[in-house]
Amino acid sequence: MAEVDLIAETAERLLADFATPQAADAAENGVFPDALWRAVEEAGFLLALIPEEAGGLGVDPESAAGLLRRSAYHAAPIPLAETMLAARLLAQAGINLPAGPLSLACGDVELTPVPSGWRVQGKATRVAWGAQSAALVVVTAQDGRAHIALVPRDGYAATAGRNLADEPRDDLSIAADIPPASVAASPVDAEGLLWRLAALRAIQMAGAMERALDLSVAYAGERSQFGKPIGRFQAIQQALASAAGQVAAAVSAASLAAEAVVNDGENASLRAAVAKARCGEAAGSVAGIAHQIHGAIGFSHEHPLRLVTRRLWAWRDEHGPEAFWNRRLGEAALAAPGGSLWHLITAA
Amino acid sequence: MxxxxxxxxxxxxxxxxxxxxxxxxxxxxxxxxxxxxxxxxxxxxxxxxxxxxxxxxxxxxxxxxxxxxxxxxxxxxxxxxxxxxxxxxxxxxxxxxxxxxxxxxxxxxxxxxxxxxxxxxxxxxxFFCIGMSEPDSGSDLAATRTRARPVEGGWRVSGAKLWTTYAHKSHYMILFCRTSDEGERNKGLSQFLVEMTTPGVTVRPVCDISGAHHFNEVHFDDVFLPADTLLGTPGQGWAQVMNELAFERSGPERFLSSFTLMDEFSKVVRAEPTSGGTEAVGRFVAHLVTLRRLSRSVATRLQAGADPTLEAALVKDLGALLEQDTPEIVRRHVAAEPSAEAPDDFAQALAWTIQNAPAFSLRGGTREILRGIIARGLGLR
The missing domain is CATH 1.10.540.10 (Acyl-CoA dehydrogenase/oxidase, N-terminal domain)
Structure with missing residues (x-):
């Protein structure tokens, strides 16, 4: 438990200092928050998902969830989740970790042996921080087996794109010759990468929802109408209580997602599916209530509420929306041995 | 945060x-x-x-x-x-x-x-029944009017309890009533251990909307309760009953009331899969796995001797939403007339669940009361 608190406290202090609304605003205009990134790197957070024996922090699931929830709480405009996962996969594959932010993709990419190592060629779309990353980690099938390759920044061209929250989601055109040490058998296949990315988004959504709720509760206490704080009205209290229920569910689902990523193991992909579907559903409800409570001011560009609500609307559809993951879960439940829904539920 | x-x-x-x-x-x-x-x-x-x-x-x-x-x-x-x-x-x-x-x-x-x-x-x-609700005391438990007066060797009780589930089949009731008018309204309340065969206790059936008999009204007509039937400390009934409610609100029964219907629905979809049906089954799984984790967390805290009143209210509120959504969702995917007489299991489960769903957000604390507790937890009241 001490470890949970230490990482959470460090993250909270650092994010409060560097992940400011100004940094988030600037990031929406394409400015990468270098100071924030350096602070996160120096704290060792990029190595959070790498086991201690491999030189990482080896954090437990609750710490991993806490760290990513907090980064989303502050709308930190950096590829922390992507870099954490990419670093873990590189470590598992035995590829040396480069410095700087990493992009992570599973693309339509071909690996061909060349005298100097491998030629990597292809495309990856909607890649988080594709243009601003220091390198790309790509998972691809080669001769029917999953491979992982580390491509330096000069090995791909980026066409800038943005998600609904103005986070960079770039299309990459990859063409590079990379040394043998930059390619290895991948610890995950395309499917395994997808559910891990979905799990990380679920955790981020939980953190963004916590912020939306906190902003709303604070605003309800400050904003007076009809001679009293609006939080004194039962209608407002009931709406916020309803949002709190969704946030509690999301935080719990985020813990499941972290267990899936950190512990892996049997049913990990099911846990990730549960988390992405449940957090995605909660996201729309919590964002809606937060805006209703905030009234017109929360709908203005100058108000920080948008930093989390726009992310929620973007993130719930990234790496598979609720419909996609619910269908996966339904298929697993219907195929479960014993013909009972219950057996799957108790196993997950 | x-x-x-x-x-x-x-x-x-x-x-x-x-x-x-x-x-x-x-x-x-x-x-x-x-x-x-x-x-x-x-x-x-x-x-x-x-x-x-x-x-x-x-x-x-x-x-x-x-x-x-x-x-x-x-x-x-x-x-x-x-x-x-x-x-x-x-x-x-x-x-x-x-x-x-x-x-x-x-x-x-x-x-x-x-x-x-x-x-x-x-x-x-x-077997036990709960002696809390009264005709004029539902969500507002402190409005209880059933009263116990101290007499030689014990107490004399007059009043009536309502919505008393299975009072007619129970051996005991834990009676919550007023024993004093002094102080604030949630003071002067106490609990008693009442044998249902005690002279002066009368049980009358109250049927639910489907005609089923599980509720009752229980009348106390100047009932003598010996001193040793007092449960706990006189005047501390409010604190005792709040502790009781933490146990009442957090268990798996607060999100599994519609589970038979979900399971029967999944069997129908398994036999004739549709995209929408499969997705609906998956959504039930996502919700149940999440709720179960929340509810098991509360059990973990009860084990540690904590007071999870707020967390129990959150679980019960979320659970009732899912339980009540269930019949509304499954009927979008399967055409079946809800009927207890139908030969097929899905139609039978649907019949019971539709008619009982209104109670899911009433019993054990209404949705509005639970959300009031949550709002207090958020610092709004």
Missing amino acids: TRFDFPAPSRSEAEEALRAEVRSFLATELTNARAIDRAPSWSGFDASFSRKLGARGWIGMTWPRRYGGREASFLERYVVLEELLAAGAPVAAHWIADRQSGPLLLRYGTEAQREAILPRIAAGEC
Whole structure:
């Protein structure tokens, strides 16, 4: 438990200092928050998902969830989740970790042996921080087996794109010759990468929802109408209580997602599916209530509420929306041995 | 940062061995149960089934051995409860005694009360009803008008309780009533351990919207209660009843009330898969897995002796939403007339669930009361 608190406290202090609304605003205009990134790197957070024996922090699931929830709480405009996962996969594959932010993709990419190592060629779309990353980690099938390759920044061209929250989601055109040490058998296949990315988004959504709720509760206490704080009205209290229920569910689902990523193991992909579907559903409800409570001011560009609500609307559809993951879960439940829904539920 | 305390629930091999044992028992016991019998689950009364559970040691599991318990953990007990509910076992007879009356006696009862009653509860032979609601006291529990006056050797009680589930089949009621008018309105309240055969106690049926009889009104006509029927401390009834409600609100019965219908729905979709049906089954899975984790977290905290009133309210509010959504969602995907008479299990489960769903957000604290508790937890009141 001490470890949970230490990482959470460090993250909270650092994010409060560097992940400011100004940094988030600037990031929406394409400015990468270098100071924030350096602070996160120096704290060792990029190595959070790498086991201690491999030189990482080896954090437990609750710490991993806490760290990513907090980064989303502050709308930190950096590829922390992507870099954490990419670093873990590189470590598992035995590829040396480069410095700087990493992009992570599973693309339509071909690996061909060349005298100097491998030629990597292809495309990856909607890649988080594709243009601003220091390198790309790509998972691809080669001769029917999953491979992982580390491509330096000069090995791909980026066409800038943005998600609904103005986070960079770039299309990459990859063409590079990379040394043998930059390619290895991948610890995950395309499917395994997808559910891990979905799990990380679920955790981020939980953190963004916590912020939306906190902003709303604070605003309800400050904003007076009809001679009293609006939080004194039962209608407002009931709406916020309803949002709190969704946030509690999301935080719990985020813990499941972290267990899936950190512990892996049997049913990990099911846990990730549960988390992405449940957090995605909660996201729309919590964002809606937060805006209703905030009234017109929360709908203005100058108000920080948008930093989390726009992310929620973007993130719930990234790496598979609720419909996609619910269908996966339904298929697993219907195929479960014993013909009972219950057996799957108790196993997950 | 808003923080609710939902620690990661533990999972042990002992629990999984117990789960296998319960499943095997239920597979034999419920072989011939129809969906219309399974759907009610913790509303289904079967005294002989409760005795069988008692014989297995699955009632009062967490209590000390000297009172008939087996000193099991809250999470072991949780495994038994959720397996019973998911299978649609008729557990109403002993449910209240096991869930809240027994723990209340353990905490506030005299040694004589515990010795006399707890082993009988654990054996599945002694059933309890809840004496809280009244005609003019529903959500506003402090408005209780039933009154006990101190007299020589005990108390005299007059008043009436309402919505008393299975009062007509219970051996005891834990009566919540006023014993003094001094102080604020949630002061001067006390609890009594009342034998239902006490002279002057009259039970009359109150049928629900489907015509089923489980509710009652219970009248107290100048009933004499000996001094040793007082439960706990006079005037401390409010604190005692709040403690009782934390046990009442957080269990798996707060999100599994529609589970038989979900399970029957999944069988229909399995036989004739559709995209929408499969997605709806998956959504149930996502919600149940999440709620179960929240609810098991609360059990973990109860085990640690914490007071999870706020977290229990969150679980119950979310659980009732899912339970009430269930019939509305499944009927979008399967064309079937809800009917207890229909030969197919889905139509039977739908019939029970549709008609009972309104109660899911009323019993044990209305949605509005729960959200008031949550709002207080958020610092809004």
